[in-house]
Amino acid sequence: MKEVKGGVCAPLGFQATGIHCGIRKNKTKKDLSLIVSDVMCHAASTYTLNKVKGAPIVVTKQHLLNGEAKAIICNSGNANTCNPNGEDIANQVCELCADALNIKADDIIVASTGVIGQPLDITPFQTHMDKLVSSLNNNGSEAACEGIMTTDTVKKEYAVEFELSGQTCHIGAIAKGSGMIHPNMATMLAFVTTDVAISKEMLNTVIQEVVADTFNMVSVDGDTSTNDMLSVMANGLAKNNIIIDKDADYEVFKEALMYICICLSKGIAKDGEGATKLLTCTVSHACSVQDAKTVAKSVITSSLFKAAMFGKDANWGRILCAIGYCDASYDVDKIEVHLASQAGQILVCQNGRGYPFDEDEALKVLSEDEIDVLINLHDGSHHATAWGCDLTYDYVKINGDYRT
Template sequence: MKYEEIEGSVTAALGFKAAGVHCGIRKNRTKKDLGLIASDVLCNAAAIYTTNKVKGAPLIVTKEHLKNGKAQAIICNSGNANTCNADGVFIATEMCKATGKALGIDPTDVVVASTGVIGQPLPLEPITNAIPGLSEKLSKEGFDDVVEAIMTTDTRKKETAVKFNLGSKECVIGGIAKGSGMINPNMATMLCFITTDANISSEMLHEALLETAAETFNMVSVDGDTSTNDMVVILASGLSKNDEIKTKGADYETFKEGLKIVMTYLSREIARDGEGATKLIEAVVNGAPDIITARTVAKSVISSSLFKAAMFGADANWGRVLCAIGYSGADVDVNKIDVEFESTGGRILVCKNGAGVEFSEELARQILVQDEIKVIISLNDGNSSATAWGCDLTYDYVKINGDYRT
């Protein structure tokens, strides 16, 4: 099956438009802080949410709205998260009402999201005042504006889209995401909005999201903190007119592979853009006895603060890799583990059968000074594999989070 990357992200699929504006939540008037994605038709929809017990009010409202598996628009503000606010559910509901009124749709067909500082009162008036003008700006070219509108400490836009065929029909899946800090997703990611024109049921959308998140977004960690606002939402307009995907089968697998391409790209970009990061780290685990072991080991390694700090300093301290594997909880034979480092600077074996081997520190440093590093871990105990993504730990991470609120 051929998958081709195309431009347009969340507006690339048939039926979708987007817009973003500055409404007044952010003090910096040059930064957009309110974004909208809307479909021409009512969509089948699904979402997955953070497992953090503290959940932002928008997640509560969105979950209620998606009980019927339908949605037609997504409204999201940045700069101030609607979380731990006494009137949070009221604010989220009013955002949906204002959006529904502006678009002429049922407010319960609106998904609402919010990101930014937690626990700060979120003013409603700037948002509701801006929504009519925001809806008027909706266009196929608005994908860049909506990406900007959902960013907080992000330094780069995270967006992509692919096209492929389901039978004789061309289909598109596009997505945008935000996330740079407080990244350790469980069941979802920071904020991710995905659109498709494929004809697929809400039940199969949800199944595809769960399965794909397990090997993409849930394999990302920047700092080990699971956000209160994490949410992935997907809307399917069905306008490609392919035969509806109602059960698992060949078409479902084709669709899921396209979804995986989109979500993998966004996962990598989130890790690459970790707060203060200078390097993307990819941990590849091979030879595991089962997929759970492979995922557990890979995630533990890229989550290790000591290992992340070593990567920042281009220090081939492979002992920190074994240390992270050892406390991961995975049942592994440490005497079988091999470790290699790889980048555009080359590839080097640093550990064989759980013990160090002689290697060139000069070559190791040449490999580790690159901005994308792969640590390859061979457990030599089976046929399962997994990949996780993280970043290095730098001085700037502390600087960013030392005064994030003030």
């Protein structure tokens, strides 16, 4: 497996684009994106578990009942959530796009991101759909990525190449996410394309497995969005032997998809609103995978710990505190904690007690922009990793006037 360029257009048979259509006031910001496959795809999605859901999620769920799709359309600047006519607008967007592409509206995945509770006018879609479709091209992934961004400061776009059944295959992806990040299904918005031939059942299975260890292990601020969605389209144009079981090819495909989703997850965490540091918490030797996941996510969601990392303060007591209030099994007297970065590694806690360390050395370690929190529970053979970011003054500034 190797990284390649092209994002969602790296797999055979996919085109993409992104334009400004007028949803966002800033005309320099793209706000409408489209990804299209040359042929029908097997498709699957995971969605937010927030009980308040964006209208596009309701519509997409209906469209994917048959496990097929040919296009993804997404706008930024307005979440189309909590609107009395939200589903009608989402359906109209699909119909406009379907007419322009000469496909069925039911074969379109629709998504939105932005402010919740603001009316979404259909006019920008009506007046710009032809422009959107006519701008589709084989190098349009970057533009599509820009079109789904809100408070993101960097694009999240990846692609990999690998072999299955002697055939060269690809997976490409774009994602957006910076704030309101605490997924319980997938992530803010992530769109994945692949030319791999895989059955509908196996595609749905693999994304559930991968999401559990990637996007569901990310948190920026503890807020689960109303519009979180991960969607995957597989068009089979690589002509590998179709994956219908959990065989060797399935494992190779899963490894490649896992790599892509880890890259996106880390990118989202590092680009957290106002963030200056990526925090990676790895828990080892836990009694169960669930215990390891619970501990790891509890630490990276602790506001006190996140604030300490912003201040470059090796306040390890906040790590123990976050472990202590989570619902997991462990022996406190066995816990060991290291803090690490490119500048080195220091032991700060052993046997659940403080371990003497050099504060100057700790400052060097915590001055890097990527910090590892290594927690050894000495209580089993399972492990897990979670990703987060520090909590800064800028997070409050960004969200204090996000709507206005």
